[in-house]
Amino acid sequence: MNKRYPTDDELWQLAKDWGLDPYPVVFESVPASVLYQYAAYLIPGRMSHWTYGKAYHAMKTRYDYGLNKLYEMVINSNPAYAFLLDTNSELENTFVRCHVMGHVDFFRHNHLFQHTMPDVVDVVAQHAERVRQYEFDVGRETVERFLDAVLAIEEHVSPPSPVTPARAPGQARPASRTASFADWDWSPRDLPARQVKPETEEADDLLLFLMTESRQLEDWQRDIIGMVRDEMIYLWPQIRTKIMNEGWASYWHVTLMRTLALSDDDYVDFARLHSQVTAPSPYQVNPYALGYAIFSDLERREGRDAIFLARTVDDDVSFVRNYLTESVARDLNFFVYGRDQDQIVVKSRQWESVRHQLINELVHGGIPVIHVNDGDFNQRGELYLIHRHEGLDLDIPYAERTLHYVQQIWGRPVHLETRLEGKRLVLSYDGKVDSKVAL
């Protein structure tokens, strides 16, 4: 009869007792429109852009039609913010708060998150305010057009490692370059044959390079690149630890919930919730299911210390490579599928191929690696990018259109070297004409 669910503080303390070490967590109960808004923008209060509106519309529509339900959204900050759907039942909220404890502990202790901004909500609110000011100064359409370009390449930042910190928040915006392209001498000269620099001299952060090296950008444009870059650097660790993060949170919602004195009904509901989040999804990997299975398996085999160590030092790639076992891959019924002529066929159920293929998908967050080879290519101020081909070709029509955005930011002709079906290929755009040359 006396059904009482633990308070926020009691749950937080329970997590501490089990060895978790989360930041303080502020829970907020919010309506679906707000929860889905935050989920679409990924960070509350972020700058405005129609692409976020598009994501919000799509997610909210699915929710309105009952196709999908988010229970919570957690923000990696100190204190952490967790938003719970205001229609959650008390049991759902207890379940979700246990889950959140896992996330917040993960944010605090996984090494990739060492440099993420603890005051991210304030920082993005300031970003949003500055963007609004720029809209006022130069016009909304102008800012939107520029953001279209920057957001198209936002993923191409250099993920900070623990030894090379990200640009500190609040650090001065880079000074504008004194020389502009207009001052350059474009007259035909005896140019040496095109030369590609050695790989060691390449820059791996496209946004940073554009921000500091483009000679046509105005200060507000540099600032916008910097803001988008800071936000992506904040999000980057989450992209690289999706399986671990969800697995860790799922492992802990199970562990913590089992310690609570739940009624039979609640226990059934809890089991149903857990099976919902770990349900297999047909043509992709459910990160909740995989992460949960690996952590549980590791804990059984090597004890709790081993999973705490993994949560601290691994990312998805090393996590899968080090800890995915044959029994887990088999239990989860993983298989490798792919294209054969014009059919999509099951290729293998071998667990080693599954592991190999999973790692391939996870490397670099599944995002192509683009390096800046030269910002003065052919000594004409042209930008030369190289796609570091690791087995998968680029979507060429998409790459061509994206190159237009790079050119819009850079201001001079841009080139992208890649490989297509084994052959070197350079895509170029000079602001008017696309071209494609096989090397």
Added chain:
Amino acid sequence: MAGFVPDWSLERRGAIDQRRHLEKIKEALRDRLGDLVSDESIIASDGKRVVKVPIRSLEQYKFRFHPWQGDRVGQDHGQHQPGDVLGHVPDGQRGAGPGRGQQPGDVPGVDYLEAEVTWEDIAGLLFSELGLPYLKPKPLSNTPEPTWIFKDIRPKGLMGNLDKRKSLKENLLRNARAGRPRVGRWREQDLRFKTWIDEPQPQDHAVVIAMRDISGSMGDFKKLMARTFAFWMLKFLRTQYQAVEVVFLVHHTQAREVSEEEFFQLGESGGTKVSSVYQLCDEIIHSRYPPERWNIYPIHFSDGDNWSDADNRRTVELLQAMLPLVNVFGYGEIREGGYTSTLMSAFSRVQHPRFKMVTITQKQDVYPALKTFFPRQGG
């Protein structure tokens, strides 16, 4: 508490950016009106079906991997064996999103944004750019829109409609007649009331005389273009103007009046004598739609393949006789080749601000043709 608002309804950014996205969809549709107007599936749907329109300009391009290259990891219940076929790569690998054919729903595909539109959405965009040129209010009673005006003064009426000035005058007159030239001693008989009568309001009465060549030389493409144009023209007229009549005429060597259904469906053979339909049009104007009471918009579609120069001359004469009577006379010539028809060259000598000619050689010409015949700021 870092700036969170407790009143969650103040969190509007998602809704605002969503609206901006929808605005951009609308802009993209507007840019593509030329294609959409001549899209047969939209016309055929007649508002009952939603048509998916790909909007490439709103795709979020980025550097990404080829979507159909490389293997992936999936999860099932253990039922599939190596070699099992899960689905098919869509034709050409592009242009088809997930869910088409037998391809599994969640296999990553090439996605482009598709806006779902009905003809009404397109009509909304299209009609904001069209108008009836030279339209003038003309009095007529055929579709009277009853209105009322205060026109009469009577000794009885509602107190609210009391005409104080007239009543005062009556009082003054009565007292003056009695030898007291001032206002005083009000009596019931002094009071005067305004009363109203029903009055047919002059309306924007307009008639469109749609003429179509159904001779043997009008092939499928030409018929389709004429019908497409007529479809949007009728939608436009009926949505925007409440009192528009449409007369349908078809002709080959002879002209006759037909119903709307027949107008769209008829396909005949035979030669072409354009003067026949202009003759009929002229008769109909004189007998049924006197220009002093009607705004008249004759629109004629043909491939210009008239049978003789003599008839071209006759046609031009009839046209010139009608031009002073009509608001706009539109001639749309639908051609598949680059030649100029004899009728077109005969017409090109007619210089009159109310005579408009367009040439339709491809689907995309329908939209400009609509804008030429029904310009927004015409008149």
